[in-house]
Amino acid sequence: xxxxxxxxxxxxxxxxxxxxxxxxxxxxxxxxxxxxxxxxxxxxxxxxxxxxxxxxxxxxxxxxxxxxxxxxxxxxxxxxxxxxxxxxxxxxxxxxxxxxxxxxxxxxxxxxxxxxxxxxxxxxxxxxxxxxxxxxxxxxxxxxxxxxxxxxxxxxxxxxxxxxxxxxx
Numbered sequence: 001x002x003x004x005x006x007x008x009x010x011x012x013x014x015x016x017x018x019x020x021x022x023x024x025x026x027x028x029x030x031x032x033x034x035x036x037x038x039x040x041x042x043x044x045x046x047x048x049x050x051x052x053x054x055x056x057x058x059x060x061x062x063x064x065x066x067x068x069x070x071x072x073x074x075x076x077x078x079x080x081x082x083x084x085x086x087x088x089x090x091x092x093x094x095x096x097x098x099x100x101x102x103x104x105x106x107x108x109x110x111x112x113x114x115x116x117x118x119x120x121x122x123x124x125x126x127x128x129x130x131x132x133x134x135x136x137x138x139x140x141x142x143x144x145x146x147x148x149x150x151x152x153x154x155x156x157x158x159x160x161x162x163x164x165x166x167x168x169x
Contacts, residue, residue: 013121013130017159052098053133053147056106060113060136069103102147111136111143119144119164130164 055072062068073096080092114137119130132144144164 010120010127010129013128013160013164016123016128017156021156021159052095052102055095055099056102056147057113057134059107060111060134064107064110066103066107069099069107073099098147106145109138111138114142130160132164 055069059065059068076092076096080089080096083089083092111134114135116131116135119132121128121130133147134143134145136143136145146160146164
């Protein structure tokens with residue numbers, strides 16, 4: 001129970017999903033990367049994915065101009081080739097890989113990109129937040145799209161989707 005005037009704690013829904021699948025990690029180890037976001041795993045989670053999502057948004061806003069994807073990939077290949085840091089090179093190559101996978105899957109879909117909204121869902125004394133990568137309209141229906149789950153357990157994905165759907169209502 002929160003004390004009067006005390007803020008209700010907020011956690012990203014990915015933290016809840018990580019708890020669901022633990023994969024042999026202690027609760028403290030899972031929470032650490034969410035509490036200390038500026039270092040290690042928490043920092044990597046923030047900086048690796050957003051550039052690829054930004055390019056995909058630009059792709060749809062340009063009327064599905066594949067040149068947007070191609071120029072981003074070429075730029076990241078060039079930067080990766082000259083990167084001194086292994087972590088910077090890995091981040092750039094991950095973004096290239098993400099664009100490639102998205103190109104194959106999403107490029108066939110005619111999305112109208114809508115402004116993104118943060119979704120919240122209160123469970124007990126904790127508010128879970130989720131931000132879809134893309135909020136889009138397709139054939140008159142709104143779609144919430146989250147990318148980058150190729151290596152995630154099905155229960156992890158289910159936890160994310162349940163909170164996103166429940167929070168949206």
